[in-house]
Amino acid sequence: MKIQFNIIFAILILFSLTVFSQSREELEKKKNKTQQEIEYINSLLKLNQKNAESSYNNLLIINKKISLQENLIVSIETEIKYIDTKINKNKSAITALESDLKKIKDEYAKIIYYAYVNRSSYNKLMFIMSANDFNQAYKRLKYLEQYSTYRKAQAESIRKTQEKLSRKIAELEKNKEEKKELIKIQQDEKIVLASEKTEQKETLTKLQSKxxxxxxxxxxxxxxxxxxxxxxxxxxxxxxxxxxxxxxxxxxxxxxxxxxxxxxxxxxxxxxxxxxxxxxxxxxxxxxxxxxxxxxxxxxxxxxxxxxxxxxxxxxxxxxxxxxxxxxxxxxxxxxxxxxxxxxxxxxxxxxxxxxxxxxxxxxxxxxxxxxxxxxxxxxxxxxxxxxxxxxxxxxxxxxxxxxxxxxxxxxxxx
The missing domain is CATH 2.70.70.10 (Glucose Permease (Domain IIA))
Incomplete structure (x- = not known):
């Protein structure tokens, strides 16, 4: 029962991560759109470079650029939080899968041990032949067949759980790398923002003199x-x-x-x-x-x-x-x-x-x-x-x- 609960828990986590990926795509689109707007503003400022220091219109453009830059930093911060959520969910999924894997392996070890103790074909035959009647013999035969099938199913379950676990671990490492990269981008954007605010202040000072x-x-x-x-x-x-x-x-x-x-x-x-x-x-x-x-x-x-x-x-x-x-x-x-x-x-x-x-x-x-x-x-x-x-x-x-x-x-x- 506990294993079933853990599997359901892992499925719920996988579903939430699918929803997360959709939100991540929306964030990426918003971030890319903001970056395109900033690039366009940079092109306008470059065209007007001759008057950039004293133009009132350029101050308005710089103000807009700062607003977009701040929005971009907030978008990146939101994306980092989303990745943090994904990391935590992946960690929870890994813990649940590791717990399931241990339980399945423990059960499988008991099955293997029992199979080893009763490995003799003679013992299996005696188990069937010692039945009180034909119906009981038939039931014992079916039991041995089902037991063999169950053993194979447990082996397959171990293989699949190990594969899921490997994928989750790989995904977790990828998340960590994405977060590291985003933090670096955010730091770079903050440096750009500081530079833009300095430019804004200088332009404002020159305009105030006029x-x-x-x-x-x-x-x-x-x-x-x-x-x-x-x-x-x-x-x-x-x-x-x-x-x-x-x-x-x-x-x-x-x-x-x-x-x-x-x-x-x-x-x-x-x-x-x-x-x-x-x-x-x-x-x-x-x-x-x-x-x-x-x-x-x-x-x-x-x-x-x-x-x-x-x-x-x-x-x-x-x-x-x-x-x-x-x-x-x-x-x-x-x-x-x-x-x-x-x-x-x-x-x-x-x-x-x-x-x-x-x-x-x-x-x-x-x-x-x-x-x-x-x-x-x-x-x-x-x-x-x-x-x-x-x-x-x-x-x-x-x-x-x-x-x-x-x-x-x-x-x-x-x-």
């Missing part, structure tokens, strides 16, 4: 954003007015037998096609493709402290994505271009309508679409502007549901 210049830039940015926000609000209000007017005309021209095709959603009167786009857009929250082929988020949605200027908070209606020079902005969903807005000489914005949702793409040096154009998901709609003196190629994206501003990071898929 406080006046940064404040002037910030004031200009705030004015430009307020102007853009007002334009977006006016465009959305106009779209709502046009939709209401269209619905009113439809109602006036409606005959007793005709069906109403317009559906009201929020403040919008939507056509059947627009309603489908709107519903599909809403259903894809967290799954929408990125507006750039590659990039890293360097500006967050909402209110947050300025990374350089003390006691100053900045407000953003969207997120900023830093990417490489020459990159295109892409539509994140099917829709229709509502308007092209010119903010400055090298700063254009495109507003795309998706039913009662809107997406805004700004900081474009050129556009590839015009008002009224139908666009498809991932279609290139413009080229992102690069500020060469700052080494900055950043796309600003916003998502609106009518007049409500939404956080794009909650709507875009995880890159």
């Amino acid at each position: 406080e006046k210049e940064l404040k002037t830039k910030l004031e200009k940015q705030i004015l430009a954003r307020k102007k853009l926000q007002k334009e977006i609000e006016d465009i959305i209000a106009e779209e709502i007015r046009k939709a209401a007017e269209r619905a009113k005309k439809e109602a006036e021209n409606k005959t007793p037998n005709s069906k109403t095709t317009t559906t009201t959603k929020g403040n919008f009167a939507l056509t059947p096609a627009e309603k489908i786009i709107s519903d599909n857009f809403g259903a894809n929250k967290g799954l929408l493709p990125w507006p750039t082929e590659r990039g890293v988020v360097t500006g967050l949605f909402g209110e947050h402290p300025h990374p350089v200027l003390k006691n100053i908070k900045v407000q953003s209606n969207g997120i900023d994505i830093s990417t490489s020079e020459g990159s295109s902005a892409r539509a994140i969903f099917d829709g229709e271009v509502s308007k092209i807005v010119t903010i400055g000489p090298s700063n254009k914005a495109i507003l795309i309508r998706h039913g009662n949702f809107f997406t805004l793409y700004s900081n474009l040096k050129e556009t590839k679409v015009k008002a009224g154009d139908k666009v498809k998901t991932k279609q290139s709609i413009g080229i992102i502007n690069t500020v060469k003196e700052e080494g900055k190629t950043t796309l600003h994206i916003e998502i609106w549901q009518e007049s409500t501003k939404l956080d794009p990071s909650l709507w875009l898929s995880k890159m």
Whole structure:
């Protein structure tokens, strides 16, 4: 009974290790993804090396890199803990198998001893022939056959248990080597993180010496954003007015037998096609493709402290994505271009309508679409502007549901 319990215990451990291997794969994927993001950030910093010491955008990129580096170290630490768990489970499995092996060997030794004592064919024959009747003789014959089978089964059980034990010992040694390697990687990553924090501190110090210049830039940015926000609000209000007017005309021209095709959603009167786009857009929250082929988020949605200027908070209606020079902005969903807005000489914005949702793409040096154009998901709609003196190629994206501003990071898929 005890042996059966140990075998069941070993099977449970093997099952848990299978589940563990799946979790380990997920951890590996997450770690590899983080490492790829760090490599991409390094390539951005290398391209902007000339301005790396004093560029505000490079500070944002370094901040993001430090955040990723810290996440990577945490991922490695989690992986080490998983391996520790696996090591402990393998040790428990080895202990259980060793206990089983000892018991099976002890039983087998008794069988061999009994077989040795009764090894004579004459003794076996006498055992059968001394039966009181034919039925008892038959039973004794079957007993000897079963006894022989049992002895062979015990020998096979010893062989299989030894094989399992050897595999578990080999796996345990492998786990120990994996842990040793991960600890080394973690130590290396901590050294890199310390170096990055030093670089961050130096960059921050240099930028703080340009406080006046940064404040002037910030004031200009705030004015430009307020102007853009007002334009977006006016465009959305106009779209709502046009939709209401269209619905009113439809109602006036409606005959007793005709069906109403317009559906009201929020403040919008939507056509059947627009309603489908709107519903599909809403259903894809967290799954929408990125507006750039590659990039890293360097500006967050909402209110947050300025990374350089003390006691100053900045407000953003969207997120900023830093990417490489020459990159295109892409539509994140099917829709229709509502308007092209010119903010400055090298700063254009495109507003795309998706039913009662809107997406805004700004900081474009050129556009590839015009008002009224139908666009498809991932279609290139413009080229992102690069500020060469700052080494900055950043796309600003916003998502609106009518007049409500939404956080794009909650709507875009995880890159």
